Each structure stands twice: as C-alpha cells, then as structure tokens.
Amino acid sequence: MIINWYPGHMAKARRLIEENLKIIDVVIELVDARIPMSSTNPMISKLIGSKPSVIVMNKADLADPAVLDEWVRYYKQKGRHVIVMDSKGGRDIKPLIALLRSLAAPRLEHWKARGLKNRSIRTMILGIPNVGKSTLINKLARRNAAKTADKPGETKGKQWVHIGTQLDLLDMPGVLWPKLENQLCAYRLAATGAISDTVFDMETVITQLVRELGQWYPDELKKRYKLENIGAKPLETIDMIGRRRGCLVAGGMVDLEKTYKLILKEYREGIMGAISLDRVADFSKGADV
Numbered sequence: 001m002i003i004n005w006y007p008g009h010m011a012k013a014r015r016l017i018e019e020n021l022k023i024i025d026v027v028i029e030l031v032d033a034r035i036p037m038s039s040t041n042p043m044i045s046k047l048i049g050s051k052p053s054v055i056v057m058n059k060a061d062l063a064d065p066a067v068l069d070e071w072v073r074y075y076k077q078k079g080r081h082v083i084v085m086d087s088k089g090g091r092d093i094k095p096l097i098a099l100l101r102s103l104a105a106p107r108l109e110h111w112k113a114r115g116l117k118n119r120s121i122r123t124m125i126l127g128i129p130n131v132g133k134s135t136l137i138n139k140l141a142r143r144n145a146a147k148t149a150d151k152p153g154e155t156k157g158k159q160w161v162h163i164g165t166q167l168d169l170l171d172m173p174g175v176l177w178p179k180l181e182n183q184l185c186a187y188r189l190a191a192t193g194a195i196s197d198t199v200f201d202m203e204t205v206i207t208q209l210v211r212e213l214g215q216w217y218p219d220e221l222k223k224r225y226k227l228e229n230i231g232a233k234p235l236e237t238i239d240m241i242g243r244r245r246g247c248l249v250a251g252g253m254v255d256l257e258k259t260y261k262l263i264l265k266e267y268r269e270g271i272m273g274a275i276s277l278d279r280v281a282d283f284s285k286g287a288d289v
C-alpha cells in the first residue's frame with residue numbers, strides 16, 4: 001500500500017494513468033461501498049473526461065444494504081452507471097461485464113465503420129489504494145485464465161486479460177491518492193483501513209467511529225459488545241467496551257490503546273455487521289468532498 005502521497009507522487013500517478021487512459025474505451029471507477037464518496041478521487045472525473053464509465057461499489061458485503069440502495073439511487077439520478085460488487089466473495093460479475101459491453105457498443109460500431117472489425121474494447125480499473133482493484137482484476141482474470149499477449153505498437157509488458165468476447169481489461173490498476181484534505185473523508189478512510197495506521201491519530205479516528213456507530217448502529221454496537229446502553233460520550237462507550245473485553249491495565253484502568261485496536265479491527269473486518277459510514281445526506285448538500 002502506498003502510504004505517503006507527495007505532490008511528485010501524485011503527478012507521476014496522474015501521468016501514468018493519463019498515458020494508459022489514451023487507449024481505454026470504458027473506465028471502471030472502483031470505490032469502497034461503505035464510503036463511496038470518501039473513497040473517490042476527484043481527479044478521476046477529470047481524467048475520464050467524456051469516456052464511458054461505470055462506478056463499481058466494491059466490498060458491498062461490508063456495507064449496509066439500505067444505505068447502499070440510497071447510493072445506487074443517488075448515482076443513477078446523476079446519470080451514472082453503477083454496479084454493486086463483492087470482489088472477494090461470490091457475487092456474480094456477469095452484470096458488470098454486460099454493462100461494460102453495452103457502454104462500449106458505440107465504440108465498437110465506430111471501429112467497425114472504420115474497417116477495424118476485430119478491435120476489442122479496452123477497459124481499466126481506477127481507484128485509491130485498498131478499494132480492491134487487484135482483487136477485482138483477479139476475479140475478472142480468473143474467469144478467463146488466459147492472458148492475451150502484448151498488443152502490437154504498445155509498450156512491451158502491457159498485459160491484457162480477456163473478460164468477454166471483444167472485451168479486454170488492462171492488467172494494471174490505476175492507483176490514485178486518497179482524499180485526505182477533507183477531515184470527514186480522512187477519518188472514514190482511516191476507519192476502513194484505506195490509509196495506513198501510521199498517518200492518522202488513532203484516538204481521533206476511534207472516537208469519531210464510535211460516535212457514528214452509536215448514532216447509526218446502536219443495536220449492532222450493543223449486541224457485539226454486550227452493552228446495556230451506549231455512553232453519552234464516545235469515550236464512555238469505549239471504556240465500556242474495554243471493560244467488557246478485559247482490555248485492562250494494572251489498577252483496573254481500561255487499556256485504551258488495546259481497545260482502540262480491537263474496535264478498529266472488528267469494524268474493518270465487518271465483525272460488527274454490515275455498516276456504512278458515508279451517507280448520501282452527508283454529501284448531497286453540495287459539500288466539496
């Protein structure tokens with residue numbers, strides 16, 4: 001995982017993606033279904049321009065189905081194409097392939113009219129680190145184990161994977177930087193594990209996470225940690241969780257560090273249940289995120 005993004009890294013990533021996008025017909029933008037807005041990179045829409053694209057909401061197995069539906073409606077209202085995905089699990093990838101094919105159909109016609117009958121459609125996956133780009137590429141590649149050879153006239157080593165008749169995927173994820181300048185997005189990226197533990201303040205992240213869990217998912221929180229009620233303040237809840245789980249130091253005080261790690265691990269792994277953090281209402285007011 002790329003930890004630190006300096007302006008130089010950003011420019012390089014952008015250039016690399018720009019170069020590859022020249023030969024791409026349909027773009028897959030991958031986001032984390034639990035935080036679809038926090039896990040986008042605003043540069044993506046600029047890079048894509050007028051190319052057809054589909055938003056794939058990945059890790060749907062970890063997201064709240066009701067909130068997921070809201071997001072699907074939100075994107076559709078904005079005229080976007082959207083697919084819900086679980087790259088790690090058994091969710092069918094045929095709807096994604098069918099959508100890519102239909103979005104690419106006009107391009108295929110375009111090439112046909114120019115006499116290029118066998119020009120296949122080319123797609124590429126873009127997203128910030130940890131949204132599951134490699135996992136999705138593997139899932140699509142497994143479907144069609146044979147990788148194609150290098151295409152003539154292109155940089156040697158560029159690998160393509162057939163993912164359907166006349167549909168190829170560039171076997172190279174386009175990695176963009178996470179949106180850290182917005183506090184809300186940064187905390188949610190940290191909570192889901194999209195950014196490294198070394199670049200955020202654990203206490204701030206857990207306090208905010210427990211506050212939101214208490215607000216939106218009190219039953220899940222109570223059930224998981226066998227709590228009778230949620231504390232008036234996040235720190236009270238954290239204290240209760242620490243005691244329940246025996247995260248104590250000498251003198252009977254709660255070992256906060258240990259409790260933070262426990263909560264974070266269990267949230268990230270979906271052990272508390274299917275929980276979303278980004279809500280359409282957070283972002284629909286036109287917030288610049």
Ligand code: GDP
Binds near residue numbers: 087128130135
């Ligand atoms: P990349 O950095 O975007 O290429 O992300 P990876 O493909 O390396 O995935 C990051 C982590 O998310 C890995 O631990 C994957 O196993 C996990 N992951 C990817 N897709 C899913 C998914 O749909 N559901 C769940 N639960 N985990 C996923």
